[in-house]
Amino acid sequence: MTDTDLHPWKNTPGGPEGRGAAPPSVVRADGLNLTFQTNDGPVHALKEVDLSVAKGEFVSFIGPSGCGKTTFLRCVAGLETPTGGTLTVNDMSPDEARRARAYGYVFQAAGLYPWRTIGGNIRLPLEIMGFPAAEKKRRVAETLKLVDLDGFEKKFPWQLSGGMQQRASIARALSFDADLLLMDEPFGALDEIVRDRLNEELLALWDRTGKTMLFVTHSIPEAVYLSTKIVVMSPRPGRISDVIDSPLPRERPLDIRDSREFIEIAHRVREGLRAGMDAV
């Protein structure tokens, strides 16, 4: 597959309609609504969200707290049920997609089981999904290598740093080889230096595996550095205020963050965030 197959950057920000015979959407939301009924009345977590994510894209969701970025990710994973609109994952409902093992989910906290070794933690989804023993062994070894943790299989989580634990949790999400990776602020709790390195590694991983990434973050530089598409969201009601297709090349050394293009995109994201806040 070539770059252009994977990344139809030619799309206009207006929407995916102009693409014609573009590759099918991995994730597609049309007029998605989600209203939580709380004691203080209804809360519009998501309002009229339209989004299409093509195969192999790296999409970041950025916005202030309460803008619905995590809620959207949870809808894709079938952890929340939308109250209106349609949402498909690989042309299936989120529940069907989960049964088809379409995605791996990485949470903000690594959430490794303290009573399992790193290898045991990565084996957990494989055990639940009923992979045969030899296959489990092979996949654990393979994913450990993928996140550069080989040699740590027999260690317990508390023996690893926070960054390594989060890498193990990414390995756990990758172990059953889903094509879609949903990441909810996976590096939010880590310090900036570790975060930079993991961002770099995540990009390399994405490049090697060609997976589709949905990535929720609070950080503008992180979103711009990682993404081929940045979805800017705003709160009350949670909605998409801007979708920015990144013109940055696929190869991204860390110092690309000092380039003019990078700064321009970051500026546009910041403007989008500000506009969303002002509209409230």
Add this chain to the structure above:
Amino acid sequence: MTGTTAPLSAPGAGVGRSGRVALWLRSVRTGFLPILTVIAGLILIWYFACIPMNAQQSVLLAERAGQTVTPETAADRRGMSGAAIALRNPAAAMASAFVQDRPRLPAPHQVAAELWGSTVGLAVTSKRSLVYHAWVTLSATLLGFAFGTALGILLAIGIVHSRVMDMSVMPWAIVSQTVPIIAIAPMIIVVLYSIGLQGIVPKAIISTYLSFFPVVVGMVKGLRSPDAMQLDLLRTYGSNQNQTFWKLRLPASLPYLFASLKIGICASLIGAIVGELPTGAVAGLGARLLAGSYYGQTVQIWSALFAAAILAAVLVGLIGAIEKVLLRRMGLNA
């Protein structure tokens, strides 16, 4: 990346060892000494308390031996407190405070001697051997503890998985513990006897009655301890309730379970002893307590009490040891 042990051990080996000795010494100083001081203090208070507690009898013995005491007759001393008698007759009170046959409060060495004599000094088959009586109580304790733990875990699993059970069982479990066990034990024994159950089982059931509760409470908390994120994670794998239980809830609950088991085994022992009291049982620590109080054998009562306390300490220690080994093997630092 894993070769961190080799370079550290070679040059600093001697340092490490002396460090360990220093650490050990420190732990002796900070660990044992305060504990020994407290024990010595308690024993001292106990000895001191024996003087007024036994003064009535001490002074009576002195009077019978022909010494002059104040007040002179037992009738005059009847209403007086032990402390007052001891203050007026210090020599007489001191002389036989720690050597009486049936003291009101036996001295520590009397209890220790009785404990030693009735454990090491007698064959375990003897009806007076505390080892024999402890075993009778222990067997009921362990059986009841096993029942109680199983019942507690089963109820907790039901409560965690079913809202109906949560609403219906938990209140009854709590109410059951507000009934004094001493009141309900005879009824349990009588009811079970009428359906042909006697011997160890009724006692074990009283133990069960007391020991299931801490297990229910601890296990409900433990099985609910995984947070929403961990449950969501399993949902994304399409995990069913069964898998969620075995892979997440049960292992997460083990530290809670062990805390409950330590309380449960003590409650179980109390249950077994209480179960021996109202039945006129002839064997067991409870029977020993009862016999001692019938015949005014305070030394025997106290030694049975201490035997029960030692038994409880050993049982709790055993569970603690199992906990330590198991949780360490699971990678959890207990």
